[in-house]
Amino acid sequence: MNRKTLVLGASLNPSRYSHIAMNRLKQAGHEVVAIGLKQGLVQGVNINTDLMTFKDIDTVTLYLNPKNQVPYYDYILSLKPKRVIFNPGTENPEFYNILKMNNIDFEVACTLVLLSTNQY
Numbered sequence: 001m002n003r004k005t006l007v008l009g010a011s012l013n014p015s016r017y018s019h020i021a022m023n024r025l026k027q028a029g030h031e032v033v034a035i036g037l038k039q040g041l042v043q044g045v046n047i048n049t050d051l052m053t054f055k056d057i058d059t060v061t062l063y064l065n066p067k068n069q070v071p072y073y074d075y076i077l078s079l080k081p082k083r084v085i086f087n088p089g090t091e092n093p094e095f096y097n098i099l100k101m102n103n104i105d106f107e108v109a110c111t112l113v114l115l116s117t118n119q120y
Contacts (some may be wrong), residue, residue: 003030003120004056006079008072009063010034010047017087018063021111028115033057051075061085061111066092077102085111 005025011018018034019042025032026043033054036047051072057079062069069092076084077098083105086092091108099106107114114120 003058004054005030005032005059005061006054006057006081007032007034007036007045007061007063008076009068010036010042010045011063012036012038012040012042012047016063017112021061021063021087021115024112024115025120028120030120054079057081059083059085061087062090063087064090066090066095069095073098077104080104083107085109085114087111 007018007022009018010022013019022032022034022042022045032045034045034047037049039049040047058081060076060081062084073095081104084099086106086108087110096106
């Protein structure tokens, strides 16, 4: 199943997990869109610096620490994703509660592990 995924906190640095995740998501056949601090291209995916109005987002995978997530709460809610993945280091109980109140599922998991174990 193709799950259109927003990588939030995307990086051009090949050693960053968000960068690796974009590559692996594409390799697994998922449509990927990305937002990061610097514009660029990773595996054919444009990293945007503006909050784009993406349609049909299934999953938002977070690569931002909890403090840096706060300005994105409303934006993520506006996308109406089916789920949000909190990768290691992004755990955020405050945001879990907001997502619950908005009937959005979330997982505290690693996107790379989910992909490698066919659980994505």
